[in-house]
Amino acid sequence: MSVLQTSMLAILKENRGHFTAGQILTLLRKTFPTASLATVYRNLDIFTREGKIRRVALADSPKYYEMNLAPHGHAVCLHCGQVVDLMAPEELSGLIAGSLQGKLLSTDLTVHYICKRCLKKMGGEQH
Numbered sequence: 403m404s405v406l407q408t409s410m411l412a413i414l415k416e417n418r419g420h421f422t423a424g425q426i427l428t429l430l431r432k433t434f435p436t437a438s439l440a441t442v443y444r445n446l447d448i449f450t451r452e453g454k455i456r457r458v459a460l461a462d463s464p465k466y467y468e469m470n471l472a473p474h475g476h477a478v479c480l481h482c483g484q485v486v487d488l489m490a491p492e493e494l495s496g497l498i499a500g501s502l503q504g505k506l507l508s509t510d511l512t513v514h515y516i517c518k519r520c521l522k523k524m525g526g527e528q529h
């Protein structure tokens with residue numbers, strides 16, 4: 403693995419979150435000022451194929467990349483766009499499967515909400 407590839411994986415690992423290719427490029431350029439978006443995309447494709455990272459496709463959002471490979475859903479703040487992991491898919495899958503006539507194969511859950519920070523900023527936080 404090249405030094406650049408190692409750095410890319412380190413960025414995804416250390417920041418524990420969901421990143422677009424553009425965000426990864428910004429972070430990567432601190433170490434590799436000449437890195438290009440094409441390089442980032444090429445390596446993200448390789449990592450995804452190798453199962454090192456996961457590509458998250460959310461409706462109406464750019465594609466995100468993350469290192470959390472466990473099955474989980476996502477919650478997207480409609481105000482700031484921040485994506486957080488939603489860890490309840492197993493119970494939920496059970497509920498969904500129970501309401502279906504047939505066999506549930508997979509769930510791809512995305513919920514939209516307004517995060518705490520944005521609520522606070524709007525002055526709408528409930529106490």
Ligand SMILES: [Zn+2]
Nearest residue numbers: 479482517520
């Ligand atoms: Zn927000």
Ligand SMILES: [Zn+2]
Nearest residue numbers: 468470476487
């Ligand atoms: Zn996630």
